[in-house]
Every structure is written in C-alpha cells, then in structure tokens.
Amino acid sequence: MGRGRAPCCAKVGLNRGSWTPQEDMRLMAYIQKHGHSNWRALPKQAGSLAATASWALQNAHGELQEAGERIAAGFVAFADRSPLTCCLWVGLLRCGKSCRLRWINYLRPDLKRGNFTVEEEETIIRLHGMLGNKWSKIAACLPGRTDNEIKNVWNTNLKKKAALREQQKAQNDGAASGGDAGTPVTPSSSASSSTTTTNNSSGGSDSGDQCGTSKDPDVVTVSPLQLEDIDVSEMLVDAPAAAQPMLSASCSSSSLTTCAGGAEDLIELPVIDIEPDIWGIIDGEIADASGARLGDATAPCTGAAVSTSEAGEAANDWWLENLEKELGLWGPTEDPPAQTDLLDHTGLGPLGDSERDPVSTYFQTGPDNAAAELLDVELELEPSALLL
DNA sequence: AAGCCTTTCAACCGCCAACGT
DNA sequence: GACGTTGGCGGTTGAAAGGCT
Numbered sequence: 126m127g128r129g130r131a132p133c134c135a136k137v138g139l140n141r142g143s144w145t146p147q148e149d150m151r152l153m154a155y156i157q158k159h160g161h162s163n164w165r166a167l168p169k170q171a172g173s174l175a176a177t178a179s180w181a182l183q184n185a186h187g188e189l190q191e192a193g194e195r196i197a198a199g200f201v202a203f204a205d206r207s208p209l210t211c212c213l214w215v216g217l218l219r220c221g222k223s224c225r226l227r228w229i230n231y232l233r234p235d236l237k238r239g240n241f242t243v244e245e246e247e248t249i250i251r252l253h254g255m256l257g258n259k260w261s262k263i264a265a266c267l268p269g270r271t272d273n274e275i276k277n278v279w280n281t282n283l284k285k286k287a288a289l290r291e292q293q294k295a296q297n298d299g300a301a302s303g304g305d306a307g308t309p310v311t312p313s314s315s316a317s318s319s320t321t322t323t324n325n326s327s328g329g330s331d332s333g334d335q336c337g338t339s340k341d342p343d344v345v346t347v348s349p350l351q352l353e354d355i356d357v358s359e360m361l362v363d364a365p366a367a368a369q370p371m372l373s374a375s376c377s378s379s380s381l382t383t384c385a386g387g388a389e390d391l392i393e394l395p396v397i398d399i400e401p402d403i404w405g406i407i408d409g410e411i412a413d414a415s416g417a418r419l420g421d422a423t424a425p426c427t428g429a430a431v432s433t434s435e436a437g438e439a440a441n442d443w444w445l446e447n448l449e450k451e452l453g454l455w456g457p458t459e460d461p462p463a464q465t466d467l468l469d470h471t472g473l474g475p476l477g478d479s480e481r482d483p484v485s486t487y488f489q490t491g492p493d494n495a496a497a498e499l500l501d502v503e504l505e506l507e508p509s510a511l512l513l
Numbered sequence: 514a515a516g517c518c519t520t521t522c523a524a525c526c527g528c529c530a531a532c533g534t
Numbered sequence: 535g536a537c538g539t540t541g542g543c544g545g546t547t548g549a550a551a552g553g554c555t
Contacts, residue, residue: 143523143549225541226524261543272543277522 140219144227152224153232230273237269241278249275250287 140148219227241249245267252263260272260279267275 141525222541223524229542230523258544273523276544281521 141223144231148219149227149232152219152227156228156232230271233271235269236271241270245270246278246283246286249279250283250290253279253283253287 144152248267249263252266256262258276260276264270264272264275
C-alpha cells in the first residue's frame, strides 16, 4: 500500500515552531467559521485566498508585500504540485498537520486546562497498565485531555509514581510469600526488577518495549496489579461503539473526527465575534511596520490619501476587510455596541495587549465559560462563503 | 545576581493505515 | 490492484520556566 509522505513544511516555505497568538486567532476564527471536519479540504480554498495574495502583491509595500509574496509563493507551490497537505491561509502559513495538531492539543474548546486531578492520574496509571503507550486510547477515557498531554504527564510524573507503586507491590508480595519472590527488594534495587517483570506498566525504558507489544492489539499483557474493572478488549477495538461506555462524556482528540456520528463534526465552539479591529491587532506587526507606507499606497477603496495616518488606517481597513472576506469572516460590522458588550461581558475592556487578546481571553476564561459568555453573538456558518 | 541543572510541555518527525482515484 | 494522499499516532526534541548552588 502506498504511503506517500506529506512534504515537510520547511520545503514549501511554511512557518514552523511555536504558534503566535495571531496564528491561534486566525486558526480559531477559521475553524469557528468553517469547522475542522476536513483538513484536507482546506487547500482547495487556495484559489479563493489567492486573490488576496494577488492584491497584496499589487497594492502593498514593504513587509506587507513580503507577506503577500510569501503567500503567493505558497499558492504557486499548490498550483504546481497538486494538493499538498498545506493549509495556506492568508497569514497562516502552516501545514495542515501543524494546524490540526495545534487545534487538537491546544485550541479545542472542550479541552480542560490545568493540572490533572488525582482521579485522572489514577485512571492514566491504570489504563497505561492495561494498554501500554496507547495514548490516544487513554485519552479517550479522559474527556478534555489530549493524548499529547497524557503522554507528557506520564513521562514526567506518573511513570515514576507507577514505578514506585510497582516496587511497593513487589515488596508486599515478597513479604506475603515468605520473601522468596525473587531477590530481596530494596527501594534502590527494585527498580530494575519492576521494569523487567512488568514490561507494560511503567519501566523507565519501557516505551520501546511498550511500543513493540502494543503493536499487536490482540496481545495485551495486563499487570495483575492493575487489572481492574475496565474491559480492555473493548478499548482495543477501534469501533466507536465499543468505546462508547468510556466516551460518553465527550470526544477525545483521537476520536474527534470519528465520534458523534460524523456529520461534519462541527463541534460546538465558543462563538467569538471577530471584529475588524482584532484583525488589525493580530496583524499589528505588519500594520505597524508598513502602516506609513500603506498611507502612501493607494488602496483601491480609499481614494486620495488625506493624512498619512488616516490613509494608513483606511488602507489597513481595506486590507483587513479583504482578508476577512477571503476568510469568510467579513460582514459589515453593524453592531459595534454588541461587540462592546461582548468585551464588557468578559471584563476585558478594549483589546490591546497580549493579556487581553481574544486567544488569551479564551483560555483565561476557560472554554466552557468562554463559550457561555461569548455565545451572545451568533456567527452564521455558511459553507458557500468559502467560495467568494 | 549569575550560571548551571532539571523539569515541563508544545511542537515536530516519521511511520502506519485508511481512504480516494 | 496499484498508487498517491491524508489523518492519526507514538516517540522525540528543544525552548522556556523554575529551582538550585
């Protein structure tokens, strides 16, 4: 079976590394508007977005033009190479894989934030004993937690905790059986014995072995210590129905696209009203850097420049409007009072710095609260808006 | 205060299987 | 059936944060 590999982002000149709040905002806005059901469909919108890049090339100067050139180059790559896995959204030069990961691991509104509870940790330890490094399956049992998060917490905390537990178990067993259960277990020496006897629970070097054993879903060595009331065989069946008992609360990252009946899977998102100013803010670096030059540029809609600052604002507005149209987000902002209310609702006041930007607000408030507070304004989802 | 070490975790890499043509 | 594309997954990495000396 062919397994073509998606080209590396770097090969197409896409962004890598940490996501900026601006990028988060764009991704959230996009998904809010269009959903995340089909990552592969996103590149198909390149044709529409290309218009903006074209405009940027023709009308912008300086850094803005550079951004346009980068975007345009991306579209050229698209045109020449067939649909890749790239999501070349305006100003969001990330590959689809990166977007998906960011969304699943960080931006999803149903994610829990904060430390793991004791119950969650116990669940992870128990499930890891049964399933090994099947992080996505473990995550399916912990609503609001991602496989990546669980993997991290296991490697940093729980692995040690589980190892310690194994030691204690071994000690207890040794004492109960008259002390002949292997070598006398001391806290310092038990680590090796525990890792060798329980290949699927918590050994420091278990990841490789785990991976090897878990390759075969039919072979699951369950540690007696952790054999409890969960039916592992059900969890090892990929059929969503089998996992339903464990997944009743919500979809995990791994099941995000397969659960809840499919139906395009437009999960409930906090409706965040994207006002033009926000785009201005998130484009701050570009606007700041090129605003003056934009004033000199004759943006199509602005006509004659009045003053440098005013013309710069007008040109920037035009640019932002164009951007939003391309993203399907644009609509005449006829209700600024509602948006003001929105901000007042959250007690944030005017947006202006990173602590008050929508992304920060989103997480400070918490997904659920944010959803409740931000749901005042309905944003229509119009698939037809994809093609402008 | 400065430098070093450790911990944490977001992001990337590469493989695999499912899917589409 | 062959092949390319895509999404998902687990392992790994490296930057940032925090702690220690």
